[in-house]
Amino acid sequence: MRFSGRVVIITGGAKGIGAGCAAVFAREGGRVALLDRDSSTAQKLAAQLTSDGPGEVRAWACDVSDPVQIEQAISGVVETWGRIDCLINNAGVHPPATRLEDTKLADVQSLLQINFLSGFAAAKLAVPYLRTSRGTIVNISSMTAVLGQDRSSAYASTKAAQVGFTKSLAIELGPAGIRVNAILPSNIDTPLMREWAATLDDPESALERVAQLQVFGRMGQPEEIGTIALFLATEDSSFITGQAIEAEGGASLDY
Ligand SMILES: NC(=O)c1ccc[n+]([C@@H]2O[C@H](COP(=O)([O-])OP(=O)(O)OC[C@H]3O[C@@H](n4cnc5c(N)ncnc54)[C@H](O)[C@@H]3O)[C@@H](O)[C@H]2O)c1
Numbered sequence: 001m002r003f004s005g006r007v008v009i010i011t012g013g014a015k016g017i018g019a020g021c022a023a024v025f026a027r028e029g030g031r032v033a034l035l036d037r038d039s040s041t042a043q044k045l046a047a048q049l050t051s052d053g054p055g056e057v058r059a060w061a062c063d064v065s066d067p068v069q070i071e072q073a074i075s076g077v078v079e080t081w082g083r084i085d086c087l088i089n090n091a092g093v094h095p096p097a098t099r100l101e102d103t104k105l106a107d108v109q110s111l112l113q114i115n116f117l118s119g120f121a122a123a124k125l126a127v128p129y130l131r132t133s134r135g136t137i138v139n140i141s142s143m144t145a146v147l148g149q150d151r152s153s154a155y156a157s158t159k160a161a162q163v164g165f166t167k168s169l170a171i172e173l174g175p176a177g178i179r180v181n182a183i184l185p186s187n188i189d190t191p192l193m194r195e196w197a198a199t200l201d202d203p204e205s206a207l208e209r210v211a212q213l214q215v216f217g218r219m220g221q222p223e224e225i226g227t228i229a230l231f232l233a234t235e236d237s238s239f240i241t242g243q244a245i246e247a248e249g250g251a252s253l254d255y
Contacts, residue, residue: 001028001029001054002028002029002230002234002236003025003028003029003030003055003085003230003233003234004028004029004030004054005029005031006030006031006083006085006086006133007030007031007032007033007077007081007083007084007085007086008021008025008030008031008032008033008084008085008086008087008088008233009033009035009074009077009084009086009087009088009122009126010022010025010032010033010034010035010088010090011035011036011062011064011070011088011089011090011091011118011119011122012035012036012064012090012091012092013032013033013034013035013036013042013045013059013088013090014034014036014038014039014041014042014045014059015036015038015041015045015190015191016188016190016191016192016193016222017090017140017185017188017190017222017225017226018034018036018088018090018091018140018222019045019222020221020222020223020224020225020226021088021090021222021225021226021229021230022034022045022049022057022226023049023222023223023226024223024226024227024229024230025055025086025226025229025230025233026049026050026052026053026054026055026056026057027052027054027055028055028230029054029055030055031055031056031057031058031081032046032049032055032056032057032058033057033058033059033060033073033077033080033081034046034057034058034059034060035059035060035062035064035070035073035074035091036059036060036061036062036091037061037062037063037064039059039060039061042059042060042061043059045057045059046058046059058080060072060073060076060077061073064091064114064118064121064122065110065113065114065118067117067118067121070118070121070122070125071121071125074122074125074126078129083129083132083133084126084129084130084133084135085130085133085135085136085233086135086136086137086138086229086233087122087123087126087130087135087136087137087138088137088138088139088140088229088233089118089119089122089123089137089138089139089140089162090140091114091118092114092115092140092158092159093111093114093115093192094152094155094192094196095107095111095152095154095155096196096199097150097151097152098151098152098154099151100153103153103154107154108154108157111154111155111158112154112157112158112161115155115158115159115161115162116158116161116162116165119139119162119165120165123137123165123169127173127178130173130176130178131176131178134176134177134178135178135233136178136179136180136181136232136233137166137169137173137178137179137180137181138180138181138182138183138229138232138233139162139163139165139166139180139181139182139183140162140182140183140185140225140229141159141160141162141163141166141182141183141184141244142155142156142159142184142185143184143185143186143246143248143251143252144156144159145159145160145162145163145184145244146160146163146184146244146246146252147252159184162182163182163184163244166180166181166182166242166243166244167242167244170241170242171242174241174242179232179237179238179240179241180241180242181232181237181240181241181242181243181244181245182243182244182245183225183228183229183232183245183247184244184245184246184247184248185220185225185247185248186213186214186220186246186247186248186249186251186252187210187211187213187214187219187220187249187251188219188220188221188222188224188225189219189220189221189222190222193207193210193219194207197210207219213251214248214249214250214251215249215250215251215253215254216249216250218249219249220247220249224247225247228245228247232245
């Protein structure tokens with residue numbers, strides 16, 4: 001019960017890595033707020049995880065590309081539970097592989113809005129409450145932030161922005177006892193991963209190739225990222241801030 005009586009906000013919490021985080025925090029007794037634009041999936045997950053217990057999970061309909069919706073959802077969480085102990089900025093999308101010359105600037109702007117600015121806005125709104133709880137922020141970035149990714153310059157740039165944000169905010173908020181860290185996953189088996197594979201000729205062999213990129217010969221599971229987020233959200237990691245934790249199953253080794 002390492003999160004009992006505490007409140008975590010997870011953007012994009014309905015599916016994939018966000019849902020994995022929700023399951024882990026709920027098992028540890030947390031009050032978990034799912035902020036997702038897919039509100040029916042979020043509601044179903046919230047009901048399921050609450051019935052599994054011991055934590056309580058609720059869903060707020062929220063498209064994080066709209067700062068007004070972020071503000072309304074965070075206000076709703078505070079009205080309901082009265083505090084925020086952790087913010088997990090996880091909502092994100094990965095556009096299809098696109099060459100620089102074919103990338104539209106308007107698409108880069110909207111990607112930046114969803115993958116980066118949403119987390120910046122949510123942090124601004126959550127920080128007054130985190131000052132009281134001496135809480136934490138966890139930004140879900142990506143290994144592409146440090147390794148790059150072919151024909152994904154826009155996506156990798158939004159993920160790198162999250163790392164710079166994490167480190168700068170850790171300096172600014174450290175004196176207030178607020179820790180800020182990022183997790184950089186490699187390949188995690190989520191709907192996003194499977195939707196990407198489905199765009200290819202042979203999805204099954206593509207997924208197998210991706211699995212083999214990790215030294216374990218498999219992708220990560222969403223809850224494996226959730227357990228790292230829990231570690232970063234509790235006193236277990238009390239001397240860790242401003243770090244970009246590479247949760248990559250050894251994928252970047254042996255170059
Ligand atoms: N899956 C991977 O291999 C992988 C690797 C590295 C980083 N990541 C990052 O992890 C995060 C989660 O990825 P995932 O694989 O779980 O994706 P996913 O598509 O499986 O799940 C993403 C969730 O976010 C929600 N979402 C998307 N856009 C939203 C918006 N504008 N407003 C509110 N909710 C929104 C979706 O409805 C969904 O519930 C992303 O930031 C992604 O960049 C994923």
